Amino acid sequence: MIAFFIKRFFQAVVVMFVISLISFSIQDNLGDPLRELVGQAVSEEERQALRDEMGLNDPFLVQYVRFAKNALQGDLGESYFFKEPALEVILNKFPATLELVIGATFIIVLFSVPLGVYSAIKPQSVFSKAVMGFSIVGISIPVFLTAIGLIYLFSIELGWMPSYGRGETVEILGFWESGFFTQDGLEHLILPCFTLASIMLPLFIRLIRAEMMEVLQSEYVKFAWAKGISPRRIYFLHALKNTMLPVITVGGVQIGTMVAYTILTETVFQWPGMGFLFLEAVNRVDTPLIVAYLIVVGAIFVVTNTLVDLIYGLVNPTVKLAGR
Amino acid sequence: MSDTSFQMDPQPSAWQRFKDSHFFHSFKIDRVAQLSFLIFITYVILALGAPLLSPYDPYDLSQVDILDSEIPPSWEEEGDERFYLGTDAQGRDMLSTILYGTRVSLTIGICAVLLQAFLGIVIGLTAGYVGGRVDSLLMRFADIQLSFSTMMVAIIVLAVFQATFGTELYQDLAMIMLILVIGIAEWPQYARTIRASVLAEKKKEYVDAARVMGFGRLRIMFRHILPNTLSPILVISTVQVANAIISEASLSFLGLGMPVSQPSLGSLISSGFEYIFSGSWWITVIPGVVLVVLVLVMNLLGDWMRDVLNPKLYKG
Amino acid sequence: MALLEVKDLEVCFGLRSGAVKALREINFSLERGERLGIVGESGAGKSVLGFSILNLISRPGYISKGAVNFEGQNLADLKPHQLREIRGNRISMIFQDPMMTLNPVLTIGQQMVECLLAHRKMRESDARKIALQKLQQVQIPSPETRLDQYPHELSGGMRQRIVIAIGLLLDPDVIIADEPTTALDVTIQAEIMDLMLNLCEQNNVALILITHDLGVVSEVTQNMMVMYAGRVIERGPTKEIINDPQHPYTQGLMNALPQMAQAGQKLNQIKGAMPPLQRIPTGCAFNPRCEYVMEICRHNLPDSTVSGNCRVACHMVAEMKREQAMGDEV
Secondary structure, eight states: OOOHHHHHHHHHHHHHHHHHHHHHHHHSSSSHHHHHHHOOOOOHHHHHHHHHHHHHTSHHHHHHHHHHHHHHTTOOOOOOTSSSSSSHHHHHHHHHHHHHHHHHHHHHHHHHHHHHHHHHHHSSSSHHHHHHHHHHHHHSSOOOHHHOOOOOOOOIIISSOOOOOOOOOEEEETTTEEEEEEEEHHHHHHHHHHHHHHHHHHHHHHHHHHHHHHHHHSSHHHHHHTTTTOHHHHHIIIIIHHHHHHHHHHHHHHHHHHHHHHHHHHHHOOSSSSHHHHHHHHHHHHHHHHHHHHHHHHHHHHHHHHHHHHHHHHHTTTSOOOOO | OOOOGSOOOOOOOOOHHHHHHHHHHHHHHHHHHHHHHHHHHHHHHHTHHHHOOOOOOTTOOOOOGGGGGOOOOTTTTTTTTTTTOOBBBBOBBBBHHHHHHHHHHHHHHHHHHHHHHHHHHHHHHHHHHHHHHHHOOOHHHHHHHHHOOOOHHHHHHHHHHHHHHHHHHHHHHHHHHHHHHHHHHHHHHHHHHHHHHHHHHHHHHHHHHHHHTOOOOHHHHIIGGGGGHHHHHHHHHHHHHHHHHHHHHHHHHHTTTOTSSOOOHHHHHHHHHTTHHHHHHHHHHHHHHHHHHHHHHHHHHHHHHHHHOGGGGGGG | OEEEEEEEEEEEEEEETTEEEEEEOOOOOOOOOOEEEEEOOOTTHHHHHHHHHHTTTTTTEEEEEEEEEEEEGGGGOOHEEEEEEEETTTEEEOOHHHHHHHHTTTHHHHHHHHHHHSOOOOHHHHHHHHHHHHHHHHOSHHHHHHTTGGGGGGGGGHHHHHHHHHHTOOOOOOEESSSSTTOOOOHHHHHHHHHHHHHHHHOEEEEEEESSSSHHHHHHHEEEEETTTEEEEEEHHHHHHHHHHHHHSHHHHHOOGGGSSOOHHHHHHSOOOOOOOOOOSSSSGGGGOTOOOGGGGGGGGOEEEEEEEEEEHHHHHHHHHHHHHHHOOO
């Protein structure tokens, strides 16, 4: 277990190093911090003096070390637009995005497992065929179109759901603005969560079905039938546990896609999360904010991949990490 | 092995062999595959013929009249016969922009996939054939590349590019950038599959035979192994073009893809989005449907090919 | 009444191109404690037969005709939950490859206990005790620790011992062993086979041994059946068939055996290969490979004829019998 975490830690360090390098070169090349700070009306000599003073004329490596030092202390610079520490601005939006992802994940898990399993067990039934038809249509519709479709139907035509924003939130634990605890907040969550789930759900249904069908053909499942144990135990213990191994791996890979799709979803619903903020920052060339976003996303990658590996290790006994 | 298999049949023509193949036979009995293929071909013809078929040239600003903006399709009450599918917010004819948009979307999708396939095949063949350290290094690289999803990489690269070089230069280079980004980000899909097939093929006797006969590595790879990996390439390519089109549309929707002046289906949908609240649904909905149908038929074709060409799924 | 009686069993596989018969006109019976060998080349339908006894053929296969009577009950007619009471309990199976037979994500203990709990009302701790006992019977070292181990932590031979232990868990009446030692190292094959035979004998369990190894069959079984292209072409007491094979195919199999040939004599292999199920020739399925082929063999399927204690499906044998009978009359 300890070895696992040490290995993971070094991987994390490498990943964060690469991301910080990329981020820093963006910061170095993107826009002119001087113009943001002092405007256009300053003469060239004064600019050069300022550049020297700020260390902008130092060699790349010196600048990078300075950047990394500050970054390690949580200082990623100040957002040009908000005039606040960039990391703080990003982290303030973190709960909104996380709640969106949690809601979507909940929907994905809730539907994909039973639907995938059912359509693997009874591949010829009308319902399975309907599920498969739905899922191929589902993967063919881009996220933003799903979002637009849902807004058009439920917000504009039917007027059942709000079309943008987070609605009413309450503060929990002192720092977390949550939409889970008010009716208004939950109503605002429904459409964005279904949108974000819409691209992953069909993917996972298809994946679970395919893996499950393969597992059901395996010798050990046949042997389980020959032992005379109940179908429920065969499907949901013998087969499902083996099915979930590749599904967990793919799930880990899909986290990146999920983060990317939060940007799209948040844009359509004007959801005040990190993705929406990032896109605004891109349009405003707010470099520190862009960099902060990249670093936070990098950290999310590292953490979630570690979690996925942990879960995989717990489910799959052939992987040794707990040292049993 | 029956004796007859050793007799040399007179070589039938390629077309004859294709007509007798399992592939063609399965196509003949599958309605969905036929319909999908028909629709896909229609799309390709429309895209190729866009300059001839469209009633207006959406790139020519002199043909556009802002007074014609937001006219609904001609079958609606306020429709105008000149514009069969209505007009967008700038007064451009929807039918023309959609034809051109399809052309742009398909071009980007296909070119990006060609790039992916090229990179993936070269890397996958190398990894599979050379093996050893080269193999594990390349596959490690592929894993990392995959875990940063295409969309994420594309959004970041395009965003940074746009911020660095300004919107104007970006608009000129948008198409090439999209092809490059989507093309480079997805090569592991191919590389992995090719590598797996190469490893499987490598074990077979004909490769040994070729090596014994003294053929060089490159020749063995490209002349002997590659042709045997064609079915998985065909299957992936279909699905990958669909994915690339979706990616392109999503990026354009975010304003990181094709500019409004040279719209793809994605940027058309994007530009219509703000008008959907005022009731001008057609600016968004029609290109949306066109996009979804295109992607859907490609996915259906991909699924069908996977079933036909990969009998592994149907082991009894 | 025989313990197990298979009557005119036919199994089909529904493929896109139409139904293919994998088994045809299978007839045999099995007494308590009897050992029956089923031999044939791979693809002859031996395994399908083994699975169809417990109605375990997976789609697109199905029993299209005939009956499998176990203590007078036709297993082919039973409802799924009734069948479940028989499977693993009265009739159990041992599969070919122990590497694939055990579920990789469940412990040995879980896989043994679940089988007991499915058939007997008992506490889990009691089930564990029985599992432990059975592990001792199959001579597994330190059985207590094995219960909490996963399959990948054990060797192939060890796993097959566990599979045998699971097969014997509920003291069944019949064990169907499908090539139980083929996947193992040659060095431990005999050991595992002996263990299985001893345990069957001790518990008076009837054994159906499916194998392509004529040597093993001749050593350990009382009766045997030879299968070819989905049919039984010869069946009877093992000794008689080994000493005096009647069907040209069985003769061919014997001639190909090293231990049957004399030193210096060339081994005779049967020419050609068994046809795939979709392309079984008309008439006798063996006719393209048979050295005694007659015109009738190409058109008519031979019925099975009684010859001594055996039954043989061959036109040549039938004709010889007819001539003999006529000769007797005269």
